Amino acid sequence: MAKRILITDDALFMRVTLKNILTQNGYEVVGEAQNGAESVAMYKQLKPDLVTMDITMPEMDGIAALKEIKSIDPEATVVMCTAMGQKNMVVEAIQAGAKDFIVKPFQPDRVVEAVGKLLAA
Amino acid sequence: MKVEYIAPFAEAAVGVFEALIGMTPERGQLKVSPSMNTMQQINVVCGLTGQLEGIVVYGMSMITADKIASKMLGQPVITFDALAASAIAELGNMVSGHSSARLASLGYECDITPPTIIRGLNVSISTTDIPAIQIPLELPDLGVFELSVSLRQRVSLAAA
Ligand SMILES: [Mg+2]
Numbered sequence: 636m637a638k639r640i641l642i643t644d645d646a647l648f649m650r651v652t653l654k655n656i657l658t659q660n661g662y663e664v665v666g667e668a669q670n671g672a673e674s675v676a677m678y679k680q681l682k683p684d685l686v687t688m689d690i691t692m693p694e695m696d697g698i699a700a701l702k703e704i705k706s707i708d709p710e711a712t713v714v715m716c717t718a719m720g721q722k723n724m725v726v727e728a729i730q731a732g733a734k735d736f737i738v739k740p741f742q743p744d745r746v747v748e749a750v751g752k753l754l755a756a
Numbered sequence: 757m758k759v760e761y762i763a764p765f766a767e768a769a770v771g772v773f774e775a776l777i778g779m780t781p782e783r784g785q786l787k788v789s790p791s792m793n794t795m796q797q798i799n800v801v802c803g804l805t806g807q808l809e810g811i812v813v814y815g816m817s818m819i820t821a822d823k824i825a826s827k828m829l830g831q832p833v834i835t836f837d838a839l840a841a842s843a844i845a846e847l848g849n850m851v852s853g854h855s856s857a858r859l860a861s862l863g864y865e866c867d868i869t870p871p872t873i874i875r876g877l878n879v880s881i882s883t884t885d886i887p888a889i890q891i892p893l894e895l896p897d898l899g900v901f902e903l904s905v906s907l908r909q910r911v912s913l914a915a916a
Binding site for chain 2: 647648649651691692717718719720721723738739740
């Protein structure tokens with residue numbers, strides 16, 4: 636069965652881009668959240684195998700959403716996917732439990748590699 | 757507003773265009789205005805908060821926005837719809853994100869707000885009395901992507 640992924644990004648363009656990359660590589664995109672709060676709610680409901688998480692979003696940012704998801708499910712697999720590449724941000728996300736950190740703009744291969752590695756087991 | 761604040765944005769924009777659409781823009785002449793205003797049709801506005809605060813605006817013509825969005829989407833943009841607008845807004849977000857990483861390495865930790873698109877000619881965005889510095893980036897065949905940066909050091913820090 637295809638692994639189930641929840642995409643989180645406030646930009647329609649990014650959701651469409653990520654969905655195309657993931658579905659073309661055999662993954663099922665089970666949800667598309669437009670902000671952190673939606674992502675947390677959809678995580679509880681959908682229990683996806685992996686979450687892609689933008690950081691800069693209205694309502695609730697991706698770092699706050701990551702922390703909430705990890706408190707609901709410490710085993711959650713969350714990959715940050717953001718334009719913000721500063722060291723502090725990467726360190727904070729990894730310490731909060733993010734499994735990988737992809738900086739936008741990315742090549743499709745970078746996403747496929749990161750997701751493939753995390754969902755291989 | 758210090759001139760040194762704009763270099764990270766110009767460098768970030770060049771890097772983002774190279775990675776995103778494989779094009780290297782050419783930097784034009786720097787210009788200073790007493791306040792933030794834009795003569796462009798499509799403007800992406802991002803806020804900065806943290807050790808530097810203010811706004812940055814990425815302006816371009818409708819034709820240039822259509823052409824850039826077409827490259828980002830890998831298909832021609834016929835009308836500037838929600839998807840095309842979102843691509844252009846995200847382009848602004850990427851430039852702001854990479855700029856904040858560059859500013860962090862210069863010692864200014866900043867966060868960015870989600871981008872907003874403002875359409876219309878001769879828009880004046882007077883949230884502050886901080887002067888704006890503009891720099892046009894010329895993209896071959898696509899047109900001009902204009903950076904306008906209006907930032908100041910957070911008052912408590914400047915006084916410290
Ligand atoms: Mg975003």
